[in-house]
Amino acid sequence: MKVLVLHGSPRRGGDSDTLVGRLLDGLKEAGRPEVVEFYANELHIRPCQGCLACNRPPDYACAIQDDMQAITSAFAEANLVIFSTPMYWGYMTAQLKAVVDRMEAIAHEKYFKGKVIVLVATYRHHVESTVAFFHRVFPFFGADVEVLTFRSFDPKTERDLPASSSPKKLAEAFELGRRLATRA
Numbered sequence: 001m002k003v004l005v006l007h008g009s010p011r012r013g014g015d016s017d018t019l020v021g022r023l024l025d026g027l028k029e030a031g032r033p034e035v036v037e038f039y040a041n042e043l044h045i046r047p048c049q050g051c052l053a054c055n056r057p058p059d060y061a062c063a064i065q066d067d068m069q070a071i072t073s074a075f076a077e078a079n080l081v082i083f084s085t086p087m088y089w090g091y092m093t094a095q096l097k098a099v100v101d102r103m104e105a106i107a108h109e110k111y112f113k114g115k116v117i118v119l120v121a122t123y124r125h126h127v128e129s130t131v132a133f134f135h136r137v138f139p140f141f142g143a144d145v146e147v148l149t150f151r152s153f154d155p156k157t158e159r160d161l162p163a164s165s166s167p168k169k170l171a172e173a174f175e176l177g178r179r180l181a182t183r184a
């Protein structure tokens, strides 16, 4: 199984990275995945310029040459694609959104059909907008979508708790990985 991970948080080792790590542990326990990881915050990904070169024959290719080509190649090969992101001002991070916008060039069924797309989203108050986007868009292109969310804010104590302090959530991430190993 080929796995692509797109890390959307600028915080290496933060909540979303922690959960992806456990999910990968589960995958590795149940199978032998080949994993390629990209940290969007550390790449040169220019925002989409809306030129629509990606809609023009014969190449249907993005006109911008930067780190996105490496993601596109890995995406084409992957059976399982994990998008991880914290919520920033009501949506996925700008770093990950820039990657998603540039996917216009691969927004065809042939790139998505049969893939499993996983969203790992962490948040303090609300996550619905990003979850709804994943459920709305990727099945349209023929992919199956799985979602794992984690609320890092405890409303009772009004304190933030890292994902690493939640054995229940870590176990859920691990189990999801194990289950996905049998699917993709």
Ligand SMILES: Cc1cc2nc3c(=O)[nH]c(=O)nc-3n(C[C@H](O)[C@H](O)[C@H](O)COP(=O)(O)O)c2cc1C
Pocket: 009, 010, 011, 013, 014, 015, 016, 017, 085, 086, 087, 088, 089, 090, 091, 122, 123, 124, 125, 126, 127, 152
């Ligand atoms: C700039 C900024 C904006 C944020 N905006 C939101 C938000 O709109 N909604 C929300 O629920 N949490 C918001 N949060 C909280 C993060 O989503 C949350 O702490 C998350 O667990 C961090 O994940 P990470 O450790 O993987 O970066 C925001 C955090 C930051 C730094």
